[in-house]
Amino acid sequence: xxxxxxxxxxxxxxxxxxxxxxxxxxxxxxxxxxxxxxxxxxxxxxxxxxxxxxxxxxxxxxxxxxxxxxxxxxxxxxxxxxxxxxxxxxxxxxxxxxxxxxxxxxxxxxxxxxxxxxxxxxxxxxxxxxxxxxxxxxxxxxxxxxxxxxxxxxxxxxxxxxxxxxxxxxxxxxxxxxxxxxxxxxxxxxxxxxxxxxxxxxxxxxxxxxxxxxxxxxxxxxxxxxxxxxxxxxxxxxxxxxxxxxxxxxxxxxxxxxxxxxxxxxxxxxxxxxxxxxxxxxxxxxxxxxxxxxxxxxxxxxxxxxxxxxxxxxxxxxxxxxxxxxxx
Amino acid sequence: xxxxxxxxxxxxxxxxxxxxxxxxxxxxxxxxxxxxxxxxxxxxxxxxxxxxxxxxxxxxxxxxxxxxxxxxxxxxxxxxxxxxxxxxxxxxxxxxxxxxxxxxxxxxxxxxxxxxxxxxxxxxxxxxxxxxxxxxxxxxxxxxxxxxxxxxxxxxxxxxxxxxxxxxxxxxxxxxxxxxxxxxxxxxxxxxxxxxxxxxxxxxxxxxxxxxxxxxxxxxxxxxxxxxxxxxxxxxxxxxxxxxxxxxx
Numbered sequence: 001x002x003x004x005x006x007x008x009x010x011x012x013x014x015x016x017x018x019x020x021x022x023x024x025x026x027x028x029x030x031x032x033x034x035x036x037x038x039x040x041x042x043x044x045x046x047x048x049x050x051x052x053x054x055x056x057x058x059x060x061x062x063x064x065x066x067x068x069x070x071x072x073x074x075x076x077x078x079x080x081x082x083x084x085x086x087x088x089x090x091x092x093x094x095x096x097x098x099x100x101x102x103x104x105x106x107x108x109x110x111x112x113x114x115x116x117x118x119x120x121x122x123x124x125x126x127x128x129x130x131x132x133x134x135x136x137x138x139x140x141x142x143x144x145x146x147x148x149x150x151x152x153x154x155x156x157x158x159x160x161x162x163x164x165x166x167x168x169x170x171x172x173x174x175x176x177x178x179x180x181x182x183x184x185x186x187x188x189x190x191x192x193x194x195x196x197x198x199x200x201x202x203x204x205x206x207x208x209x210x211x212x213x214x215x216x217x218x219x220x221x222x223x224x225x226x227x228x229x230x231x232x233x234x235x236x237x238x239x240x241x242x243x244x245x246x247x248x249x250x251x252x253x254x255x256x257x258x259x260x261x262x263x264x265x266x267x268x269x270x271x272x273x274x275x276x277x278x279x280x281x282x283x284x285x286x287x288x289x290x291x292x293x294x295x296x297x298x299x300x301x302x303x304x305x306x307x308x309x310x311x312x313x314x315x316x317x318x319x320x321x322x323x324x325x326x327x328x
Numbered sequence: 329x330x331x332x333x334x335x336x337x338x339x340x341x342x343x344x345x346x347x348x349x350x351x352x353x354x355x356x357x358x359x360x361x362x363x364x365x366x367x368x369x370x371x372x373x374x375x376x377x378x379x380x381x382x383x384x385x386x387x388x389x390x391x392x393x394x395x396x397x398x399x400x401x402x403x404x405x406x407x408x409x410x411x412x413x414x415x416x417x418x419x420x421x422x423x424x425x426x427x428x429x430x431x432x433x434x435x436x437x438x439x440x441x442x443x444x445x446x447x448x449x450x451x452x453x454x455x456x457x458x459x460x461x462x463x464x465x466x467x468x469x470x471x472x473x474x475x476x477x478x479x480x481x482x483x484x485x486x487x488x489x490x491x492x493x494x495x496x497x498x499x500x501x502x503x504x505x506x507x508x509x510x511x512x513x514x515x516x517x518x519x520x521x522x523x524x525x526x527x528x529x530x531x532x533x534x535x536x537x538x539x540x541x542x543x544x545x546x547x548x549x550x551x552x553x554x555x556x557x558x559x560x561x562x563x564x565x566x567x568x569x570x571x572x573x574x575x576x577x
Contacts, residue, residue, distance in 0.1 A: 113451060
């Protein structure tokens with residue numbers, strides 16, 4: 001990501017200008033940095049805060065603890081988020097990807113703005129277990145934060161708004177748009193699907209994309225996919241108070257799905273095979289079951305292999321391995 | 329450039345202090361005197377009675393006043409920009425707010441939102457009165473708590489007999505945005521002048537949460553954080569929470 005090679009220590013590498021670009025195969029974003037001008041200093045501060053474990057109650061958990069880059073910014077091998085004092089949260093950590101296009105956040109869509117999204121994790125006793133006053137006070141008294149806030153915002157003042165806006169400068173830039181799928185769609189460098197991937201893509205469009213809509217691989221709606229007759233987690237109805245939303249959760253994105261295991265709001269499935277088997281034979285007649293799933297989605301063994309091959313084309317290694325987003 | 333010249337022209341031809349012209353601006357004060365059914369509101373110690381005759385005490389009483397609008401007799405309306413205020417019964421300095429840069433004139437009506445307008449509930453990170461640090465923002469279900477009342481009542485069936493009334497929510501059918509509006513006596517309008525700082529004195533009745541459209545029994549309702557029970561409370565206080573008592577011009 002740097003313009004010059006990094007073997008000479010004395011040479012300061014030319015800094016990459018942090019930009020937010022809308023990929024040509026994506027629509028216009030919801031969040032456009034209008035009231036939060038994206039700068040390198042703002043991004044750097046946001047990233048440092050994102051990886052700062054001292055923000056949590058017992059100083060053990062940062063945003064990055066549950067949103068791991070190598071797992072597409074969700075938490076590998078954790079059914080539910082794992083917070084301070086070894087507390088187990090309620091739901092599976094959602095991946096932080098293409099958030100600038102999202103109008104609502106979390107499995108139940110309760111949070112309506114990316115800037116206020118971290119508040120949930122900051123204050124939840126099972127996540128970071130702290131509050132904004134404590135965080136602001138800590139940052140005011142911890143070098144080099146006053147300097148970093150000055151660089152990012154022009155004055156050393158630290159307040160909750162600046163904390164949240166700088167974190168957003170990091171999280172909203174987390175755009176995954178360079179998977180093989182994207183390159184095929186953009187006809188980049190003659191990239192094409194293999195015959196298995198193409199067969200999987202055609203099956204996907206026939207059987208899955210009415211909910212997992214391209215290019216985000218979610219239509220951002222809330223649905224019940226028949227995991228249980230009666231959901232143990234009320235889901236969307238906790239937000240809307242409407243009975244017909246009971247047991248519904250936001251359709252999750254499938255981008256980087258190869259790395260975001262385990263799956264579902266409660267992380268009950270560890271493999272894509274289990275997920276596909278659920279749709280094939282495991283759908284339960286929950287009261288608010290999505291009508292499209294009434295009869296399940298019949299998938300032969302061969303079809304499952306094709307769909308899995310396609311799903312792996314959603315892996316974006318340039319995103320997963322981009323050092324701009326890494327802790328160090 | 330043309331606009332700039334115009335502004336310069338206007339301010340350069342400012343006349344004597346008392347004369348009302350379109351371009352002069354000044355300040356007024358709104359003072360909120362917290363009471364409970366006619367008695368002064370004293371946190372933690374005083375005991376009050378609701379309309380059902382049940383005793384209660386108050387530990388927290390905070391509310392938003394926003395989007396303050398003034399109207400003149402001729403129908404012109406001035407919306408005070410960025411007018412968001414959090415009144416907290418535990419902070420006496422918060423009960424007196426100063427409104428600056430208001431066009432001079434005689435105002436015969438005042439109107440404001442009890443709470444926070446729809447848009448700001450879903451906007452990005454805010455500061456000042458709307459800073460989530462003020463404990464008036466729901467983190468799990470975006471939106472502001474418009475009126476926060478916490479206390480105790482022997483009749484409350486909640487643990488430790490607590491009363492928890494966090495009123496907010498802007499989505500139908502449980503929208504709790506309410507507007508307070510009052511005409512001002514034409515004989516003594518709010519006279520905003522460059523040489524005077526009038527003071528509007530409001531009585532705020534915390535007891536209004538529990539009476540009006542629906543008399544609330546703490547045995548039956550002692551906890552709400554948004555939703556249909558919050559609407560019951562908002563419908564109560566929509567009319568009774570604020571009363572313009574007098575104006576010192």
